[in-house]
Structures are given as C-alpha cells and as structure tokens.
Amino acid sequence: MANDSNVTWHEHQVTREARERLNGHKGCVIWFTGLSGSGKSTVANTLDHLLWGYGFHSAVLDGDNVRHALNAGPGILRDAHGDDFAQRFGLGFSATDREENIRRIGAVAGLFCQAGLIALTAFISPYRVDRDRVRRNLPDGEFIEVFVDTPLAVCEERDPKGLYKKARAGEIKHFTGIDDPYEAPQVPELTLLAGERTPEALAHEVIDYLVERTIIPQPAGR
Numbered sequence: 001m002a003n004d005s006n007v008t009w010h011e012h013q014v015t016r017e018a019r020e021r022l023n024g025h026k027g028c029v030i031w032f033t034g035l036s037g038s039g040k041s042t043v044a045n046t047l048d049h050l051l052w053g054y055g056f057h058s059a060v061l062d063g064d065n066v067r068h069a070l071n072a073g074p075g076i077l078r079d080a081h082g083d084d085f086a087q088r089f090g091l092g093f094s095a096t097d098r099e100e101n102i103r104r105i106g107a108v109a110g111l112f113c114q115a116g117l118i119a120l121t122a123f124i125s126p127y128r129v130d131r132d133r134v135r136r137n138l139p140d141g142e143f144i145e146v147f148v149d150t151p152l153a154v155c156e157e158r159d160p161k162g163l164y165k166k167a168r169a170g171e172i173k174h175f176t177g178i179d180d181p182y183e184a185p186q187v188p189e190l191t192l193l194a195g196e197r198t199p200e201a202l203a204h205e206v207i208d209y210l211v212e213r214t215i216i217p218q219p220a221g222r
C-alpha cells in the first residue's frame, strides 16, 4: 500500500492559469448547503444552465450523481462481476458516513476547481466542521458557501420524495431536521431565501456575487 513518503504531487503541463485564460473565468467551488427539499439541486442546476448559456464552464455534483456512484450505499452499486463494492465502501447517513461523503465530494470538487471549472455541489452537508474542512483545503476565496435557507416547514410541505412523511412516521431514522441535526452556516458567503424567490432569481444572486468577486466577467447581454 502506498504511504505518504511514496506519493508525490504531479505538476501538470497545462497549468490552471492557462486553463482559466482559455475559459475566460476562474475556477471555484460553490457549496450549496441546506435541508432536504430546500432547493439546493434546483438552484445549482438552474445556475449551471445559466452559466453554460453565457459560455462559462461549470459542473454539478449532487446526490443523484454521487450517492448513486462514487458514494453509493449498499444495494445501489455493483461492479461487472457482481462484487458489491458499496457494501464495503458505500456510505449511509450516520455522522461518520456523512463526514466521509463530504470529504470525498470536497476532494472531487477541488479537482474540478483546479481544472478551471466552476464546481457546484448540492449536498445537505449538515455538519459545520465537515464544511469548514473542505473550505480549509481550498485556497482563500475559492470556497463559496451558499446557505439555501428554506424553513423546515416549507421543505416538509414540498416533500417531493415523501421522505419527511416517512421520517415523521418513524420509517426513516436520523433524518436531517427531524431527528438528526442541521448546523446552519454562521458566516456563509451568501444566504438565499429560497422559500421566497424563484430558482432563477436565486441563481442570479449567485451570478452577481461571482461578478463582484471577479470570478467571472459580467456576462455579455445580461
């Protein structure tokens, strides 16, 4: 097994600066956090679509593409030989599994960012310490924490997957906001009042922030 002394960082021939020059904008990680049903995926995808339309380069990491593959729990991911990798490496919703979920996602988002992309992540990420670890592992200014601040009552009313109903009935244990904690960010870069505004309006709030921080130029024709 490799240990630290046998692993070296490889410098790439195409530098991040060169990629950013070609892209016409900087890379960063936009980290959406909030309760289930708060609108994280919707806003991240709306923002991704707007950025793409302006000719910028972005990519979304969310539960569907991560908890069904990289971090798939038991029963979801099997390799071609029937070996249940998820049984050994998959993640559930204990505090430790959520910690590892966020650690892996943070690392992947960091790689996207180094490749010059605007990485959009949409995970509950309920623990402050886990989000702060991702922040610490990125250069200053490149972790943009966006609190999708939708009241629990609104999320529960939306309940698109019926999970709150199941959690209230005791059919799902440790459900965030019901019988598991959600630690709201104390000083996020942005707070979106996502129970009160449309996804498009919220996505434009994030774009305003990116322009203000010179991560992207003002999109032409906006």
Ligand SMILES: Nc1ncnc2c1ncn2[C@@H]1O[C@H](COP(=O)(O)OS(=O)(=O)O)[C@@H](OP(=O)(O)O)[C@H]1O
Pocket: 035, 036, 037, 041, 063, 067, 093, 097, 098, 099, 101, 102, 122, 123, 124, 125, 126, 161, 163, 172, 173, 174, 175, 176, 180
């Ligand atoms: N116990 C429990 N608590 C919270 N959420 C649960 C749970 N069990 C399943 N789900 C579904 O999983 C989605 C959250 O996954 P995340 O990877 O974002 O969670 S975490 O960041 O590791 O806490 C979440 O999806 P979103 O609604 O998109 O947030 C739920 O659909």
Ligand SMILES: Nc1ncnc2c1ncn2[C@@H]1O[C@H](COP(=O)(O)OP(=O)(O)O)[C@@H](O)[C@H]1O
Pocket: 034, 035, 036, 037, 038, 039, 040, 041, 042, 043, 122, 158, 160, 194, 195, 196, 197, 198, 199, 202
């Ligand atoms: N700003 C918004 N206003 C009204 N409904 C919204 C808004 N954002 C999301 N929704 C709806 O709320 C539900 C949950 O949104 P979703 O993006 O899946 O949340 P999350 O990813 O945080 O679990 C979906 O049915 C979605 O259409």
